[in-house]
Amino acid sequence: MKSKTHPKLALLAILGSGLLFSSQTLLLGQETSDEDEEVFELSPFEVDTTADRGYYAANTISGSRISIALQDMPMPIEVITSEFIEDTGSQDLRESLRYSSGILLTTQNPSDGLDGVPGGVHSGEGATANLTDTTIKVRGFITDSTLRKGFRRQHGSDSVNIDRIEVVRGPAALLYGIGNFGGIVNYMPKRPLTFQQTTVAATIGNDQNLRGTLDTTAPLNDQFAYRLTAAAETGDHWTDWQDHEKLFISPVLQWTPDDKTKMTLDIEAGTETTNGIGFQRMRARATDLNQDQVVEQQGRLQMAGFAKFDGVDPRTSRLSGPDTFVTTDSSNILLELERNLLPGLDLMIGYNTASADVEKRDIINNAYLAATGPAN
Numbered sequence: 001m002k003s004k005t006h007p008k009l010a011l012l013a014i015l016g017s018g019l020l021f022s023s024q025t026l027l028l029g030q031e032t033s034d035e036d037e038e039v040f041e042l043s044p045f046e047v048d049t050t051a052d053r054g055y056y057a058a059n060t061i062s063g064s065r066i067s068i069a070l071q072d073m074p075m076p077i078e079v080i081t082s083e084f085i086e087d088t089g090s091q092d093l094r095e096s097l098r099y100s101s102g103i104l105l106t107t108q109n110p111s112d113g114l115d116g117v118p119g120g121v122h123s124g125e126g127a128t129a130n131l132t133d134t135t136i137k138v139r140g141f142i143t144d145s146t147l148r149k150g151f152r153r154q155h156g157s158d159s160v161n162i163d164r165i166e167v168v169r170g171p172a173a174l175l176y177g178i179g180n181f182g183g184i185v186n187y188m189p190k191r192p193l194t195f196q197q198t199t200v201a202a203t204i205g206n207d208q209n210l211r212g213t214l215d216t217t218a219p220l221n222d223q224f225a226y227r228l229t230a231a232a233e234t235g236d237h238w239t240d241w242q243d244h245e246k247l248f249i250s251p252v253l254q255w256t257p258d259d260k261t262k263m264t265l266d267i268e269a270g271t272e273t274t275n276g277i278g279f280q281r282m283r284a285r286a287t288d289l290n291q292d293q294v295v296e297q298q299g300r301l302q303m304a305g306f307a308k309f310d311g312v313d314p315r316t317s318r319l320s321g322p323d324t325f326v327t328t329d330s331s332n333i334l335l336e337l338e339r340n341l342l343p344g345l346d347l348m349i350g351y352n353t354a355s356a357d358v359e360k361r362d363i364i365n366n367a368y369l370a371a372t373g374p375a376n
Helices: 082-087 171-176
Strands: 002-015 022-024 040-041 075-081 136-138 139-143 146-147 164-167 181-187 197-205 209-219 224-236 244-260 262-274 293-296 301-302 325-342 345-362
Touching: 075 082, 082 164, 139 181, 197 345
Parallel strands: 146 181
Antiparallel strands: 002 345, 022 040, 075 164, 136 139, 164 181, 197 209, 209 224, 224 244, 244 262, 262 325, 293 301, 325 345
């Protein structure tokens, strides 16, 4: 199965007061003069994280498309900072949303039409197990409209390249055009810094999980700066047959020819393979053996419970066998140009293209499996 997101061109011209795009530091009760007043020029299209304190974020770019204080936003917006992502040990976008109110990452769908979901109707995760890895349920509404810096991204990144995540809840998400009444998730990738910094980390976890990450950034000269993030991961799972491996890399190059112009080239590429993606248990019918219970309704027997087999642990077994897998090769290229035209007038042009090739082998709903036992 192959999926591809067509290239998108976004043109954004912001007219407004120059006060939105600058910041002045004033101490309460202290007079300032033109000689000692320090003015900081901020990009209207990028959030400023200098005011963030731990898990607290002071501003946002979601909802208004320009950097603005959270307290001035007329809509509910949650900001998940990079420090929170790191402290919780989150390894991707979905894990970073585990503690967000009103967001479900594992949820069943009463409908049997779960095409593309590993294990089909027997999947323990249900509709949110979509292969795009960005499907979640927000305030009761299922959505896969995840954004990466305002551009749609249907395949999950790695947390090593996520600077912050912003969740817009409620009908306000419809301002993005592809949102729904539940909300929308917009995450910001990391950008080059004006000073040199390198972080290397290694993680060892349960089920032989091993993970290594690299995050390095530095200015090349007065005009160019770079940032490189990368991650490698491998491990097993607490269920039978399942294991995974992942490689991810994202180089970013930023060019600032003058104090009014900035151009950014952001490249992201990754490959991920998960073996043993099939279902663990199978829903039983009234004619199947050892069903949990049989319900009689309107004079006929209805499906109830799950099929059970002697010697099979329903918690750890995977009835679909070891031969199921899914491999995803994805990439994303973003080119941005920011230019200050006049005081209070800024222009941003962005071009984003993303693609993903998905190869999958799975066992879908098969009524005969319940009668014959686990697959070999």
